[in-house]
Amino acid sequence: MPVIELAATINGVRIDDDFAEAFPMCGTAIQITAINEKWALEAATKMTGFATSVIACGCEGGIERVLSPEETRDGRPGVRVLFFGFDPGGLESQVTTRLGQCILTCPTAACYADYEAETTIDLGSAIRYFADGFQVSKKFAGKHFWRMPVMEGEFLCEAKTGYTADGVGGGNLLIMARDVRGALAASEAAVEAMKAVPGVIMPFPGGIVRSGSKVGGKYKGMMASTNDAYCPTLRGATDSKLDDDIGSVLEIVIDGMTADAVSAAMAAGIKAITDLGPDQGACRIGAGNYGGGLGPHHFKLKDLLP
Amino acid sequence: MSALTFRLKGEPDERIDCSSLVPDRLKSLGSSEIEKLPVGTTKRGLVAGDVFEISGDDAADIRFEGGSSRLDRIGERMSEGAIRVSGDAGFRVGRVMSGGDLQVEGSVGDLCGSGLEGGCIRVKGDCGAKLGGPDAGEMKGMSGGTIRVHGNAGERAGDRMRRGTILIDGDCGKDAASRMIAGTLIVGGHARGAPGRLMKRGTLLLMGGAERFTPTFVDAGVHDLLILKLMADGLRETFGDVPFDGSAMRKMSGDTAVLGLGEVYLPA
Known part of the structure; x- marks a missing residue:
């Protein structure tokens, strides 16, 4: 049973009806x-x-x-x-x-x-x-x-x-696959596609984050902590957003000189992941947000489909 | 609109002060008011209409047709627009100009670009002494802008220059860049006298070498510097051609009689 509403399925890759929340x-x-x-x-x-x-x-x-x-x-x-x-x-x-x-x-x-x-x-x-x-x-x-x-x-x-001052930070994709090899292959393909978009960078190692975070944590003073809802090893122990077929999740964070550049990079990434398909890459694409109340830029995945 | 044109009626029999015939001043005047502007320098009280046939109405684009070495102070203190002189001009052309574009098809007299603050002056012919230098009693010469002289320049070009760029295609007279404070002076030809005498900072490029240097200049060796290439490329974009290509040059440091942070570049 899907944890988040489905926006589309393209070439066997499920795409969440969700959005990336980004900041100026x-x-x-x-x-x-x-x-x-x-x-x-x-x-x-x-x-x-x-x-x-x-x-x-x-x-x-x-x-x-x-x-x-x-x-x-x-x-x-x-x-x-x-x-x-x-x-x-x-x-x-x-x-x-x-x-x-x-x-x-x-x-x-x-x-x-x-x-x-x-x-x-x-x-x-x-x-x-x-x-x-x-x-x-x-x-x-x-x-x-x-x-x-x-x-x-x-x-x-x-x-x-x-x-x-019109730059945008925090555009993102969550790449969910059966295992880490598939997640990494899909993420690498997405990063390569995003590199062709002018005016954006993916600042994490190789453009990819394995330790996506949520705001705050149980310990005092922690500004961010592990995004337990997307940790496959915590399925069952936390309020997981992962389906049963997801064994590994990677994230790509995108910063751009304009919102349009971030949007274009996310679209290029989604296309690369769906082109690769679930057998070699990811079976689901999601996006990270904080409920929409913090960042003014909302990049809806369903608006970025190939 | 057509260019506001001042066609010389004949060779003036006195020096003509053209300092009021600049875009800044003329843009708010009608043709009858322009004709009455005083331009004479004697008690005769000549006005513009006595000296020029005036036509056109675009004060941002001023033309002087039929130049004369007696047309002084053309473009003085202009801050915008363009002036083109199809012939020679007198002294103080473009003095204390802060913006705009001034072109002279012929040659000009002394103090061209004196105290220049901005804008661009181009002289197709030769220019007199103290190109970009200070007027009598002033402490600084040009403090910005660009001057290009296609011919030769007189003595002390760039005297007490503070900022900006002067580019002379031909030779220059004695002691170019004397007392230079900063800025850049490029000479395509030969520099007579002792260029850079008492310069504190600033850059001199002497592509045709120099007659001599004062003993207070020291050889700093041959250097291949990026800034020379960038200057060549940047000035080429503005002027089309420049007398240097940014390749390695010999550097002389000086004048150690004063601050000693100036630099003179010669062909390696």
């Missing part, structure tokens, strides 16, 4: 380039490390995509990175700290703004004092850069980048 966030984008793709990815990977959840990490961040030399500001291989925070101050603090520790330090890396907006946060303007008075400001063609002499040569960083 401030989002920004930067471009990291380096002498080759290896070092651009090295810098970007370091910078977006420990940026899975804004509650514990201060921000959520990830690599949106790899850029070809033709797409970057300085004609070198690069990476586009997105960061999200609750407010502009918190976002700036996280981005500049990570910039100073992970990009400034990375051989051959340079950093540029990659989001045009009236509202901005500091990049190079915040870390220029590392150069101890030898920093050089350069403004030309409407752009402002800081040049910082370093032992390797010179670190080049744009002064500021734009941010949007």
Whole structure:
């Protein structure tokens, strides 16, 4: 007997009549380039490390995509990175700290703004004092850069980048399968499909969360705790939302520069999972929410069907 | 609407002050009022209608047809719109301009872009001394904007320059970027005298080398810097072509007689 109403069954995959509840966030984008793709990815990977959840990490961040030399500001291989925070101050603090520790330090890396907006946060303007008075400001063609002499040569960083207050954090899919192999295969297929959508990141490891959470917990001070309703080993011991054929659940969390981007990514994910089917992947797709009273963005799965 | 055009009736027999013929001032005036604007510099009291045949009505697009080296202060303090001069112009062209676009098809006199704060000035011919520099008694030269001179520049281009970019395709006269505070000066040709004398900060690119440097400049070696490529690309987007390509260059640091944080780049 289904625990949640069914919206549809596509290629044998059941889709809940449910919705993902998401929240407004401030989002920004930067471009990291380096002498080759290896070092651009090295810098970007370091910078977006420990940026899975804004509650514990201060921000959520990830690599949106790899850029070809033709797409970057300085004609070198690069990476586009997105960061999200609750407010502009918190976002700036996280981005500049990570910039100073992970990009400034990375051989051959340079950093540029990659989001045009009236509202901005500091990049190079915040870390220029590392150069101890030898920093050089350069403004030309409407752009402002800081040049910082370093032992390797010179670190080049744009002064500021734009941010949007219309970002969305917490779009999600719950991927339910007979076993962990099927859940992982379906989740990986969904993440790959979502990567093709511009303006979104999936900030957890490989884009996938195995420990989805609910708000609060039985212990004092816990802001989040295990989502027992979706834990297969607790079926029977808790108010489970899992059917008998579900043996493993994974979640994909999606942050986007716009609600439309999150919506498009969720739709791409659903299509990839249903294309894969229940034999190799998942047999059910759901979404996480808090009853609809907390987040203003509601992404209904039935509106995102392929 | 058509461009507001000032066609010179003949070579003026006195210097003409064109500082009032800017979009900011003319946009609220009718044609009869524009004709009565004083432009003379002697007790004769010449007005615009005495010197120019005036036609058109778009004050955001001003044309001077038939230039003269006696047409002074064209575009002075303009903050918006465009001015195009089909010929030569006198001194103080675009002085303290804060926005807009000013093009001169011929050559201009001294103090072009003096105290420039914003906008873009393009001179197809040569320019006189103190391009982008300060007027007498002023502590700072240009503090923003961009100047492109396709020909040669006179002495002390970029004197006391504080911010902005000057691009000279040809040669420049003695002591370019003297007392430079910051900003960027690019010279496609040869720089005479001792460029960068007493510069504190700022960047000089001298693609045709320099006559000499003061002994207070030191060689910092050859460097391949991203900023040079970005500058070349950025200025190319604005101007179409630039006299450098962003490849590695030799850096001279100076002037150590003062702060010493300036940089002069020469072809490697």
